[in-house]
Amino acid sequence: MSAYDLVIRGGTVVDGSGGAPFVGDVAVNAGRIAAVGAVTGRGAEEIDATGRIVTPGFVDPHTHYDGQAIWSDRLSPSSSHGVTSVVLGNCGVGFAPCRAEDRETLIDVMEGVEDIPGVVMADGLPWSWETFPQYLDALEAGLRDIDVAAFLPHSPLRVYAMGARGANREPANDDDLATMRGLAREAIEAGAIGFATSRLLIHKTASGAAIPSFDADTDELKAITAGMAEAGSGILQVVPNLFLGLGPEFALIADVAESCGRPATVTLGTANDGAPNWDGALEVMDGAGARGVSMTSQVLPRPIGMIEGLELSVHPFVLCPSWQALAKLPLDEKLAAMRDPHLRANLIAEEPDPGHPLAQMARNWEWLFPFAGEPDYAPAKDTSVAALAARANVSPPEWAYDWLTEGAGGNFLLATLGNYYEGRLDVVKELLSRPDCIVGLGDGGAHYSAICDASYPTFMLTHWVRDARGEGFSLEQAVHMLSRKPALAIGLGDRGLIAPGMKADLNVIDLDRLHLPMPHVAYDLPAGGRRLDQRATGYDATVVAGTVIRRFDEDTGARPGRLVRGAR
Numbered sequence: 001m002s003a004y005d006l007v008i009r010g011g012t013v014v015d016g017s018g019g020a021p022f023v024g025d026v027a028v029n030a031g032r033i034a035a036v037g038a039v040t041g042r043g044a045e046e047i048d049a050t051g052r053i054v055t056p057g058f059v060d061p062h063t064h065y066d067g068q069a070i071w072s073d074r075l076s077p078s079s080s081h082g083v084t085s086v087v088l089g090n091c092g093v094g095f096a097p098c099r100a101e102d103r104e105t106l107i108d109v110m111e112g113v114e115d116i117p118g119v120v121m122a123d124g125l126p127w128s129w130e131t132f133p134q135y136l137d138a139l140e141a142g143l144r145d146i147d148v149a150a151f152l153p154h155s156p157l158r159v160y161a162m163g164a165r166g167a168n169r170e171p172a173n174d175d176d177l178a179t180m181r182g183l184a185r186e187a188i189e190a191g192a193i194g195f196a197t198s199r200l201l202i203h204k205t206a207s208g209a210a211i212p213s214f215d216a217d218t219d220e221l222k223a224i225t226a227g228m229a230e231a232g233s234g235i236l237q238v239v240p241n242l243f244l245g246l247g248p249e250f251a252l253i254a255d256v257a258e259s260c261g262r263p264a265t266v267t268l269g270t271a272n273d274g275a276p277n278w279d280g281a282l283e284v285m286d287g288a289g290a291r292g293v294s295m296t297s298q299v300l301p302r303p304i305g306m307i308e309g310l311e312l313s314v315h316p317f318v319l320c321p322s323w324q325a326l327a328k329l330p331l332d333e334k335l336a337a338m339r340d341p342h343l344r345a346n347l348i349a350e351e352p353d354p355g356h357p358l359a360q361m362a363r364n365w366e367w368l369f370p371f372a373g374e375p376d377y378a379p380a381k382d383t384s385v386a387a388l389a390a391r392a393n394v395s396p397p398e399w400a401y402d403w404l405t406e407g408a409g410g411n412f413l414l415a416t417l418g419n420y421y422e423g424r425l426d427v428v429k430e431l432l433s434r435p436d437c438i439v440g441l442g443d444g445g446a447h448y449s450a451i452c453d454a455s456y457p458t459f460m461l462t463h464w465v466r467d468a469r470g471e472g473f474s475l476e477q478a479v480h481m482l483s484r485k486p487a488l489a490i491g492l493g494d495r496g497l498i499a500p501g502m503k504a505d506l507n508v509i510d511l512d513r514l515h516l517p518m519p520h521v522a523y524d525l526p527a528g529g530r531r532l533d534q535r536a537t538g539y540d541a542t543v544v545a546g547t548v549i550r551r552f553d554e555d556t557g558a559r560p561g562r563l564v565r566g567a568r
Helices: 100-114 118-124 132-141 154-162 174-190 218-231 246-260 279-290 331-338 341-349 385-392 396-404 426-432 453-466 475-482 484-489
Strands: 004-013 022-029 032-037 043-048 053-056 058-060 083-088 147-153 194-198 235-239 264-267 295-299 304-308 368-371 412-418 437-439 506-509 520-525 529-533 539-544 547-551
Touching (some): 004 506, 100 118, 100 154, 132 147, 147 154, 194 218, 246 264, 295 426, 368 396, 437 484
Parallel strands (some): 295 437
Antiparallel strands (some): 053 506
C-alpha cells in the first residue's frame, strides 16, 4: 500500500519562501503537502524531478476569467504557465450581481473595458444567477483545471443597487450607500475575496461611455469597504486613474483602506519617458505603511502593452475610414484588398477617426515594434517602427503597412504603452524588488484580441532569471514573487509555499528547456470567438491539489480546480 498519493523525487526545491533552493522530495496526501525533504515512503504516483526545479504553483492576482471560468473548464493561457490560482473580478467589472434587465449593460461594460466580444458573452453565459453569492455558487458548481477566487466588482454592484442611475454615474444617495454596504458584506461573507473598482479614464463601455464606477465619490468607496470591515475580511483592489497623477490617486486609496482597516492592492505602471510618474505613489505607500495601512502595488514584469495585427482587434489602420469596409472580412480577403495600390495609398494617408482608447494608442510609432519569430518583449529602442521607417526612408505608416501585409499577413506589432522607461526595464526591476510590490496584471480572460500577458510567469523565469546573466533576479527571488508573495498579498495564505500542511499546488520545471513561443490566434471562444493564446514548453508537470493537470506541456484532462471562498 502506498504511503502517499504523489511523490515528486529528487528535484531542486525552490519552496517559495525566498530561501535557498535544496535537493529533496515532496510528498502529497489528500491534496496537501505531507512531507518535504528525504521521503522514504512510496507514492501511488511518482514523478522523477532529477535535474528539474520544483516550485509552488504560481498565483496570478489580476485576471478577468469571470466569463471563461463559467463557459470553459480550462483557464488558458494561465494554466499553461504554471499558474494554479487566479483572482477574477478585477477592475470592478464582472457579471454579478445582475438582474435580467441589466445584462446588456454589463455586457456593454465588459466588451468595452476588457475586449470580450458581446456575442461571446451572450452565447457563453447561462445567467443562472442574480446575486453575487449565486454567481459564486455557479463558479463552485463548475469543474476546471485551476482554482479561482473572485472580487465583488464595483460596476455591477452599482447598477444592481441603483439601476439606471448607477449606470449613468449619478451620485449615490444615503439609501444607495446603505444598500451597497450591505451587499458588500453579503458578498464577503459568501466568499468574495474582496471588492474591486476602477478609476481609470480609458476604461469605457463598448458604447463609449465611462463605466459606472468611474470617478465614484470617496464616500461611496468608504461605504462599500465598510461592508468588508463588518464582514471582517476582504482586499480592496483598485485601478487608479493614471492620468490624474499617481500620488493623489494612491493617497485617496490609502485613505479608503485606512478607513475600513482592510488591505489594498493597486495597479502600478511607469511611463515610458518624461519625469518619473511613480515616485508619488511610492511615497504614499511608504507613508501608509508607516501608519499600519497595508498596501501593495501590482507590477507587470515586462512592458504594459498590446499586440497589433490584421487578424486582431487593434492595428495602426483600424480606425481609418477606408478600413471599415475590410474590418469583417477573412484575413485572406483583407490581404488581397490591401495589396491594391489605391487602397494602400488611402490607408497610409488617412488620419484615424475617434474610437476605442486602445485603438487610439495603436500609432505611437516610437514605442511600436515588429513582433515575430522569437517574441522579444524588451526590444531595442532603435528597432521601433519610427526608427526602422527612418532608416528605410519611408513614413512609419508605410513601414507598418508593408510589415503587416507581408507574406500571409501573420506579422504582429508590439505596442509598449508603459513600464518601458527610456526603453529599459530597470525601473520595473526596482519596483519588483520592493517588499510592497507584487507581480501581477496578467489580465487572462480579457483583451482577447489585443493582449496576452497571462504568460508572464514563463517570461519571469526566462528573461529575469535564466537569461539575465546576473542582472536580473535569483531563482529563489523570482519564484517567491510568483507564488508566496502574491498569495499573501491577496489573503490566500494556504498556498505559494512548499511546506507540510500547505495546499499541494506545484510545478516541476525544466528550466533549460523553458521557452515562450509567439502568441497565436485561436477561434475557440463561444460562438467561434477569437482570442490570442500563448503556450509554453518546459513544464514537466503542473499539480493542483495533488492532481497532475498538465504533463510535459499538455493538458491531462484532470479538473481539480475549485472556487476559493475567501471569508470561509
